[in-house]
Amino acid sequence: MSEPLVITGAAVLGGQPRDLFVADGVLVDEAPAGARVLDADGLVALPGLVDLHTHLREPGREDAETVLTGSRAAAVGGFTAVLAMANTSPVTDTAEAAERVLDLGRAAGLVDVQPVGAVTHGLGGQELAELGLMARSRARVRVFSDDGRCVHDPRVMRRALEYVRAFGGVVSQHSQDPDLAGPTACCHEGELSGRLGLPGWPGIAEETIVARDVMLARHTRSRVHVAHVSTAGSVEVLRWAKAQGIDVTAEVTPHHLLLTTDLLGDYDPVYKVNPPLRPDEDVAALRAALADGTIDAVATDHAPHARHDKQHAFADAAFGMLGLETALSVVSEVMVSSGALDWAGVARVMSQAPARIAGLESHGGALEVGRPAHLTLVDPAAVVTVDRDASVSLSRNNPWHDRTLTGAVVHTVFGGRPTVLDGRLV
Ligand SMILES: NC(=O)N[C@@H](CC(=O)O)C(=O)O
Ligand SMILES: [Zn+2]
C-alpha cells in the first residue's frame, strides 16, 4: 500500500485552502502518522482527471505509443484514468482483447486504463462486436466506440444502442457521415479549403449524424455520447436534445477549443486531425457550450503517430495530434483565464462528468473523505512553454510546441501514490 500523505494548503476545487490527508490510498479526515508532506501552497486540488478519449496504440503500433508510455503522458497531464480507444490492431472487439488492455494498464500502474470496446467487429461497421461479453468481462466495458470510423449504418447504431442499454453502457460516436465527408476529406470545407486545394470536410457531415443519433437515443431510450464535437451546428442539436431530456452527452477536445482552420496555411500536417480544425465561429460556440454544460466534458483524443506516418504532404499524412500532457494547460488558458469556467468547473468537465459518463465510480467526486485518493494539483499561475521534445509520449505530433500557456499540472496522485511530483514522473 501507498505511503501516508499530507497535502498542505491546497485550494480544493479552487475553494478555501485546506489540508488533505491520505492513508491506504483513500482520503481520510486526520493526519496519518509518519506521513510524507507535500506542500501545495498556492496550488488548486482537483479530483484526478479522467480522459474519455485516448489512443494508446498497443497492441499493433507500439512504435507510436504503448500502454506504458501513454500512461506516463496521462500522469504528467494530471490524469488518473483514461479510456483507451478500440482502434488498435487487433481491434478491441472481444472480452479477451479488452482484458489484455486492462492488464497492460495495471502492469504500467500509473493510471486506470479502462478499455473502450468496439461497436462492430473489426470496426467494420456491419456486425456487432461481443458487446455483452466485453461488458461482463473483468474489464467491465461500458463505453463502446468504433472511433476513427463512424457507425454509419443506422440499423447497426440502433441495435448497438438497444444492446448497451441493458447494462448501462453508452455508444461514443465518431460523427462523420462518410458520404458527406468523402474518403479524402481533410480540411474544414470553406473558403480556405478551396484556396488551399484540400478536400473539404463540411460541418454538415458531423451535424447530420449527431441529429440522427440523438433521435435514435430517444427512440431506444438508450444513451449516446458524441465524441470530439467540432461545429456550432452540432452544439445547436445537442442543446435541443438535452432540452427534450434525451440521454446524450458530448465532449470537446482542447485543440478544437483553441486552434482554428487558419493554421493550415502552411500545410503543416501536425494540424491535420479528425474532425478538422474549424473557423473562429465554431470555436466560440464550443467554448460557450462547454461553459453552459451543453458539452459535458473535455476529452483529449490523444492520437500519437510515428514520424513516418505524419511527415507527408498534408493530404497523405495521418490524422491526429497529441493531447494528454497539455490538456489541463489548454483548458486553463482558454476557459479559466477568460473567466468562462472556474476551477470547480474544470473539475466538472475534466473529472466528474467524464467519470460519470464512463461509469468509473472510483473517479470523479469532490475529494471527500472515504474516496480513493486520485488527485491532481495544479499551479494556476504557472506559465509554461510547451516543448515537444520534453514529452514522455513516444510520438512528437504535438500541435502545442512553442506555445505559451498559463496553468499547469504540478503533482498527480493515483490511488494515494504520487505518480508525478513537480511535473516529473516519480
Ligand atoms: N482524431 C484523429 O485524427 N485520429 C484518431 C482517430 C479519431 O479520433 O477519429 C486516431 O486514431 O489517430
Ligand atoms: Zn474520432
Ligand SMILES: [Zn+2]
Ligand atoms: Zn479518437
